[in-house]
Amino acid sequence: MPAARTVRNTHHRIVAAPAETVGALVDRLSAPDDPLFPTPVWPAMVLDRPLAVGADGGHGSIRYRVTAHEPGRSVRFDMNEGGLGSGYHRLDVEPLGPDRCRVSHTLAVAMDARSRALFKLAIEPVHDTMVEEIFDNVERAALGALPHRPARRPPRARLVNRLFWARPRAVPVPAAASLLREALPRPDFTDAWHMPLKPGMPRDPRAWRNVLPFPVRGTAERELMLGEDASHLDFRASVVIDDEGVTLATAVRFHHVLGRAYFVPVRLVHPPLVRLILQREHRRLAYATPPAGVRNRTPSAPTSAPTD
Structure with missing residues (x-):
């Protein structure tokens, strides 16, 4: 069997808000008022305890545990054994000045050939869409508005969403x-x-x-x-x-x-x-449900009308 290869997938966005504001949003991941995870269109992040090292859970069929957490700056999730592969994904907030920061999401997973094919065919389009929608929610929650059009949901992501929607x-x-x-x-x-x-x-x-x-x-x-x-x-x-x-x-x-x-x-x-x-x-x-970044936005954020 061919050796596993590490698949890396990275996303970045510059946000016109202080790193402290955005970091506070990241710290609310998986909470009842989570402002970032793009539910209900996509599965919610559910952990067995508040966000902290040792918390275990996932979203949908993707399972992981929190292995590192620097409040207000970063959180890392390591994949559980028996899943897509061995690796992690993490979310980081980097200050770029008093009113700007960079939000980054990194996925690094060692996959065998079969898992890589599955990732490219069905998982990556959904993953990319979800990450960009998380970034959209960062801006909605931190700024009170989305300063551009929402992330586009490509056809393959919409198809996977439809095929794997919950059944009665x-x-x-x-x-x-x-x-x-x-x-x-x-x-x-x-x-x-x-x-x-x-x-x-x-x-x-x-x-x-x-x-x-x-x-x-x-x-x-x-x-x-x-x-x-x-x-x-x-x-x-x-x-x-x-x-x-x-x-x-x-x-x-x-x-x-x-x-x-x-x-x-x-x-x-x-x-x-x-x-x-x-x-x-x-x-x-x-x-039709308003995005999490609108429902659970930062109370002190501006109230200008969103563009989406």
């Missing part, structure tokens, strides 16, 4: 779906599909109004119910938000034998169709 999983109808249960107390068919909510995604069920093209039949603090009645059956669907995420639950009540006959083929296509609909709306709302 089957769950029982939530107990919190009270509107649904009251509307159809004895349904002939029910199902429910759940997806976790990424940081920043809307927790108001009314934001999910467009998940299905049916009239609104009821609203509650954590539930939005849609539905329609027909001569052969009644249909209701509820979007339920809880601490774990969002659930799309449906219930159907048949009026007579024609309703049952109609639903025989519908039952076959309903589950994959509902999963697809929920996944698409989940992704659409993630893309």
Whole structure:
């Protein structure tokens, strides 16, 4: 087997803000108010403790641990064994004067030929996009505005994002779906599909109004119910938000034998169709969410309107 070779990938950006301001943002990586990691479009950085040497975690399938941290200046993450390869990535802030600094991200990983091919084909476009979006969030959070157009998401990065987006999983109808249960107390068919909510995604069920093209039949603090009645059956669907995420639950009540006959083929296509609909709306709302650098920006940053 050919020996592993080190793949290096570096990004730099000059930011018109003091290094102390930018360094304070870096120190909030993985915190609940993380202003830099580009969620919810990309997976959040999650560590098992606040950012410090020894913290373990990662983002998505990429796993690592903090091996060096100079508060306000740099942090290094070493890759866990069994992943893409052996190496690290790090984020550094270098002062360039009282009101300017350089932010750098360096990736150095020893990979075998197979891992290098995978990196070039699918991982590098996503990695490059995420790093540039981190830099965008640095400027948004430190300056209160982005002084240029946002980083572009190339086609391969968007494709990988779409292919690896989270998929709904089957769950029982939530107990919190009270509107649904009251509307159809004895349904002939029910199902429910759940997806976790990424940081920043809307927790108001009314934001999910467009998940299905049916009239609104009821609203509650954590539930939005849609539905329609027909001569052969009644249909209701509820979007339920809880601490774990969002659930799309449906219930159907048949009026007579024609309703049952109609639903025989519908039952076959309903589950994959509902999963697809929920996944698409989940992704659409993630893309519509304000960037982390806007949501969690430095409180003292200027408030000029961003250009993006």
